[in-house]
Amino acid sequence: MDLQLRGLSAVVTGGSAGIGKEIVRTLAGEGCNVHFCARGRERIATTLAELRGLPGTVEGESVDVADPEAVTRWLAAVGRFDILVANVSALADDWRTTLRVDLEGTVHVTETAIPVLQGSAHAAITFIGSKTASYEAPHSPSYGASKAAMAHYMKSLSSRLLPTVRVNVVSPGDILFDGGYWDGVRRRDPAGFARTVQRNRMGRFGAPDEVARVVAFISSPAAAFVSGANWYVDGGSVAQVQF
Ligand SMILES: NC(=O)c1ccc[n+]([C@@H]2O[C@H](COP(=O)([O-])OP(=O)(O)OC[C@H]3O[C@@H](n4cnc5c(N)ncnc54)[C@H](OP(=O)(O)O)[C@@H]3O)[C@@H](O)[C@H]2O)c1
Numbered sequence: 296m297d298l299q300l301r302g303l304s305a306v307v308t309g310g311s312a313g314i315g316k317e318i319v320r321t322l323a324g325e326g327c328n329v330h331f332c333a334r335g336r337e338r339i340a341t342t343l344a345e346l347r348g349l350p351g352t353v354e355g356e357s358v359d360v361a362d363p364e365a366v367t368r369w370l371a372a373v374g375r376f377d378i379l380v381a382n383v384s385a386l387a388d389d390w391r392t393t394l395r396v397d398l399e400g401t402v403h404v405t406e407t408a409i410p411v412l413q414g415s416a417h418a419a420i421t422f423i424g425s426k427t428a429s430y431e432a433p434h435s436p437s438y439g440a441s442k443a444a445m446a447h448y449m450k451s452l453s454s455r456l457l458p459t460v461r462v463n464v465v466s467p468g469d470i471l472f473d474g475g476y477w478d479g480v481r482r483r484d485p486a487g488f489a490r491t492v493q494r495n496r497m498g499r500f501g502a503p504d505e506v507a508r509v510v511a512f513i514s515s516p517a518a519a520f521v522s523g524a525n526w527y528v529d530g531g532s533v534a535q536v537q538f
């Protein structure tokens with residue numbers, strides 16, 4: 296299947312590690328020209344070196360999504376683009392940080408991108424949510440609540456922006472990669488890590504590229520009739536029916 300991403304441009308927040316980096320790699324692998332941001336310059340440089348030579352170009356900038364002026368300046372410098380993937384979370388368990396980074400950061404980058412996206416014939420916004428939006432989350436209520444709010448915002452945006460801009464959420468389950476959240480749990484709490492594997496119906500963690508391929512598809516013209524949807528990439532671990 297041709298995703299028809301060749302020659303399109305995408306903006307990805309949080310593209311120097313984990314799921315975001317795989318999204319950048321997958322989109323550029325399909326011939327999409329990608330601009331990503333992150334805060335740390337060293338990992339941006341490493342990522343740019345690692346992703347050199349893909350069919351699409353990759354550019355990275357040091358921008359904190361919690362700094363609205365910096366985000367506005369960055370998007371103005373990028374110019375025209377077709378796809379926005381809002382991937383950053385503070386992965387924090389306090390309300391202030393989570394609301395500022397996960398929610399206000401996502402809303403600002405999205406509302407700033409919308410006028411640009413409305414000029415594209417293939418416009419798509421994809422938020423990276425979490426299966427945690429559908430569970431109780433006693434240890435990180437702000438994280439689950441912000442991801443649930445993001446899914447609600449997606450639904451309202453889809454209705455507001457169609458037929459010009461499609462809007463969806465991709466909600467990962469437990470995703471393992473070196474240096475990531477679950478890698479830390481594996482080292483700090485091997486028993487808790489083992490319980491998480493046992494709870495998963497596939498008996499394993501997901502990998503970032505398994506999320507990235509779904510993001511690339513849902514953000515691409517190949518998914519032209521998909522909007523207002525929340526796609527779970529969680530190995531079947533959310534048990535309830537998603538209405
Ligand atoms: N990992 C999982 O198991 C999992 C499960 C469900 C959902 N998710 C969701 O997937 C998304 C990515 O998670 P991840 O685990 O891949 O995260 P990660 O490994 O912590 O990577 C986050 C990326 O975002 C950048 N970043 C963090 N804060 C930023 C900020 N304020 N401004 C700009 N860039 C920032 C980081 O670089 P700098 O630190 O240099 O800025 C890095 O490039 C999140 O929305 C998360 O909630 C993850």
